[in-house]
Amino acid sequence: xxxxxTRNRWLVGGLLxxxxxxxxxxxxGCQMTQNGQTLPSPYYLDNQIQYFPAGNxxxxxxxxxxxxxxxxxxxLSQEESLPRQQR
Numbered sequence: 001x002x003x004x005x006t007r008n009r010w011l012v013g014g015l016l017x018x019x020x021x022x023x024x025x026x027x028x029g030c031q032m033t034q035n036g037q038t039l040p041s042p043y044y045l046d047n048q049i050q051y052f053p054a055g056n057x058x059x060x061x062x063x064x065x066x067x068x069x070x071x072x073x074x075x076l077s078q079e080e081s082l083p084r085q086q087r
Contacts, residue, residue: 033039
């Protein structure tokens with residue numbers, strides 16, 4: 001009889017600890033990733049907003065601008081190198 005009570009105590013204790021850890025996990029409010037989705041915490045309304053301003057859609061705009069500047073500089077240097085009579 002005593003052996004049965006000990007077994008039941010272990011069983012009840014194990015089930016209660018599993019339920020306690022499960023409830024702790026559900027109520028902790030942490031952000032989690034599930035199936036490739038990042039799910040928000042219950043406190044997502046209190047989070048700071050991240051704003052990323054729209055930039056150039058063309059990723060190489062700086063390079064194009066530099067090439068245009070070099071072309072203008074090249075044309076100006078060629079005009080300066082010409083003798084005055086040919087201008």
